[in-house]
Amino acid sequence: DAMVIQNPRYQVTQFGKPVTLSCSQTLNHNVMYWYQQKSSQAPKLLFHYYDKDFNNEADTPDNFQSRRPNTSFCFLDIRSPGLGDAAMYLCATSRGRAYEQFFGPGTRLTVL
Amino acid sequence: GEDVEQSLFLSVREGDSSVINCTYTDSSSTYLYWYKQEPGAGLQLLTYIFSNMDMKQDQRLTVLLNKKDKHLSLRIADTQTGDSAIYFCAEKGINTDKLIFGTGTRLQVFP
Numbered sequence: 181d182a183m184v185i186q187n188p189r190y191q192v193t194q195f196g197k198p199v200t201l202s203c204s205q206t207l208n209h210n211v212m213y214w215y216q217q218k219s220s221q222a223p224k225l226l227f228h229y230y231d232k233d234f235n236n237e238a239d240t241p242d243n244f245q246s247r248r249p250n251t252s253f254c255f256l257d258i259r260s261p262g263l264g265d266a267a268m269y270l271c272a273t274s275r276g277r278a279y280e281q282f283f284g285p286g287t288r289l290t291v292l
Numbered sequence: 293g294e295d296v297e298q299s300l301f302l303s304v305r306e307g308d309s310s311v312i313n314c315t316y317t318d319s320s321s322t323y324l325y326w327y328k329q330e331p332g333a334g335l336q337l338l339t340y341i342f343s344n345m346d347m348k349q350d351q352r353l354t355v356l357l358n359k360k361d362k363h364l365s366l367r368i369a370d371t372q373t374g375d376s377a378i379y380f381c382a383e384k385g386i387n388t389d390k391l392i393f394g395t396g397t398r399l400q401v402f403p
Contacts, residue, residue, distance in 0.1 A: 211389060222380060222393035270334055277389055283334040
């Protein structure tokens with residue numbers, strides 16, 4: 181089945197230690213998104229790629245970066261995780277602006 | 293600015309209908325979505341409606357849109373315990389890739 185895959189499902193890192201979260205998709209969608217969802221809150225968009233074009237949200241901290249080496253993969257890099265970055269990170273894909281977004285299962289990040 | 297609001301909790305008896313409400317402020321919203329999130333999981337797209345529609349039905353789900361009042365609702369008929377989850381509405385404008393999510397409604401179904 182075509183799907184959005186996130187690895188790992190659970191990630192533990194230490195304060196200040198860089199961490200990379202991975203997302204892949206078999207849907208061949210043009211757009212890939214990264215959302216941050218803190219406990220009992222709505223998902224918040226960090227950034228997205230439309231093909232190779234990177235779009236950063238204005239309030240996304242510089243600590244968060246992303247790479248999309250090809251259509252299928254997108255990575256979220258957190259350069260120096262703080263305790264406040266502990267959250268569920270959700271990847272989503274879509275064919276384009278007029279189409280719905282499909283979400284992966286998420287990676288739950290714990291910062292010690 | 294953009295704002296999407298939902299009531300926080302809803303509790304229903306198994307077999308009854310559930311109605312989850314959502315209000316939004318962006319009049320240029322073109323697409324409105326309902327997502328379901330079970331504990332520790334990602335978001336599952338349930339259904340969506342275009343702003344030029346008033347109603348959409350999909351099996352047990354009925355979406356109603358009142359564009360004048362900027363009010364969206366999701367009705368789940370014959371609610372089951374497996375429907376217990378958090379339900380998010382979300383809106384998107386025609387010229388943006390960004391989804392604006394509501395605060396989420398936690399639906400609890402009791403036997």
